[in-house]
Amino acid sequence: MTFSYVARQPILNSQRQTFGYELLYRDGPRNTFPEIEPEKATSRLLSDNFFDSNSTLLENKLAFVNFPQQSIINLVPGLFPKEQIVIEILEESEPNDQLFDAVKYLYNQGYKFALDDFQPSLRWKRFLPFVWIIKFDIRIIPVEKAQIFIDSMRGYDIHFLAEKVETYEEFEQAKQAGFELYQGYFFSRPELLQKKAIEPTFLTIVHLLKEVSKRSINYKYVESLITQDLSLSYKLLKFVNSSALISNEIKSFRQALAYLGEDRLRRFISLVAIASTNNNKPSSLYGLSLQRARFAELLAVDGQNQVDHSKAFLTGMFSVLDSLLDRPLPELLNDIPLDPDIKLALNEREGPLGTMINLIEAYEQADWETVQQISDCCGVAQPHIGECYEQSMLWSNQVKRSNKSSR
Numbered sequence: 001m002t003f004s005y006v007a008r009q010p011i012l013n014s015q016r017q018t019f020g021y022e023l024l025y026r027d028g029p030r031n032t033f034p035e036i037e038p039e040k041a042t043s044r045l046l047s048d049n050f051f052d053s054n055s056t057l058l059e060n061k062l063a064f065v066n067f068p069q070q071s072i073i074n075l076v077p078g079l080f081p082k083e084q085i086v087i088e089i090l091e092e093s094e095p096n097d098q099l100f101d102a103v104k105y106l107y108n109q110g111y112k113f114a115l116d117d118f119q120p121s122l123r124w125k126r127f128l129p130f131v132w133i134i135k136f137d138i139r140i141i142p143v144e145k146a147q148i149f150i151d152s153m154r155g156y157d158i159h160f161l162a163e164k165v166e167t168y169e170e171f172e173q174a175k176q177a178g179f180e181l182y183q184g185y186f187f188s189r190p191e192l193l194q195k196k197a198i199e200p201t202f203l204t205i206v207h208l209l210k211e212v213s214k215r216s217i218n219y220k221y222v223e224s225l226i227t228q229d230l231s232l233s234y235k236l237l238k239f240v241n242s243s244a245l246i247s248n249e250i251k252s253f254r255q256a257l258a259y260l261g262e263d264r265l266r267r268f269i270s271l272v273a274i275a276s277t278n279n280n281k282p283s284s285l286y287g288l289s290l291q292r293a294r295f296a297e298l299l300a301v302d303g304q305n306q307v308d309h310s311k312a313f314l315t316g317m318f319s320v321l322d323s324l325l326d327r328p329l330p331e332l333l334n335d336i337p338l339d340p341d342i343k344l345a346l347n348e349r350e351g352p353l354g355t356m357i358n359l360i361e362a363y364e365q366a367d368w369e370t371v372q373q374i375s376d377c378c379g380v381a382q383p384h385i386g387e388c389y390e391q392s393m394l395w396s397n398q399v400k401r402s403n404k405s406s407r
Helices: 038-050 069-073 097-108 122-130 143-152 168-177 202-212 219-226 230-242 253-275 284-302 309-318 321-325 329-333 340-348 351-364 368-378 382-405
Strands: 002-013 018-026 062-067 085-089 112-115 133-137 159-163 191-197
Touching: 062 069, 069 085, 069 097, 085 097, 097 112, 097 122, 112 122, 143 159, 143 168, 159 168, 202 219, 202 253, 219 230, 219 253, 230 253, 230 309, 253 309, 284 309, 284 351, 284 382, 309 340, 309 351, 321 329, 329 340, 340 351, 351 368, 351 382, 368 382
Parallel strands: 018 062, 062 085, 085 112, 112 133, 133 159
Antiparallel strands: 002 018, 002 191
16 A cells, blocks of 8 residues: 655635645655656646545645646646646747647647746747636746736736745735736645555556557457456546546446547556556455455356346445545545446445445355345355355455566
């Protein structure tokens, strides 16, 4: 088990109300930027936070995210909900044709852009119709100089943000100069937030990258890989939901992959691959999630309650998610478009799938009286439950051994 870290610094309006947060990647409890490639920092930040529940992180405000030039050219921002993010173009970006075409495309898709640490230059002029916010570092560009540029931009629908505001006097001066948004230590230092994170296993990522690099993707094979990895399974369902791709609940991973399509699937796998920074061995809870998923699937195939085996697999896999992330299941599942039967089973332990999870937990705890009672209702003979359990243990151990041998 590892932890993910993110620092957020509020961006305020002239009434000192929170307008949004700039999200900053951190690789540990020290609230400083790590020595890491910018593209990897952005990928890790997005993978850890936008593929997980981010309602607490953003508090329904906008997220300002630094995107390196190549990430924008690769249309990585298009993986994320346009209503939630502002794409910051970094000051070191080269305003070439590739970047221009990507910005124009994403703008037409409804995404918002900010120019970070802007220094006035004619090279950026053609980008201005697609820019929503321009950020000036007032430690580099004094407010008086920035005001000259602001006054010259009255014909554009652009808002101006003053960065590194450190005193009340600077805040008032920036307001008088035409700034509408503000960020800096005068208001708040970046706040460090920590949460548990589940890392995708190395071998799974390697196989997925190999598969999505092909001209024609084998969805059945991709599904088989993702269903062996709790982190990818959870991130995939979160991503499908956050991308507003669906209107119905997900009943299987195959359905989720079908909603994505090849291009978005390739970008999703690439982003997660870049973000994967360690190869920790699967924890006992990680192994339990695999074993329960397979156990539930086998029981569904052989039971008499006509439980869909794909639903059973999802239910078993996610039944330990609260223990892995130290957060309540209802909170974790709130933004995942799972079938109501699965959510009922996980949150309330009710319905045929809930009964199955109760049976699995009773078997794990050697509560044979409860096993007997539930197995009679499910129409599964006790000896066969033992066989399913042994097969699920063999399968999960095989998956774990495969990942260990790849390191």
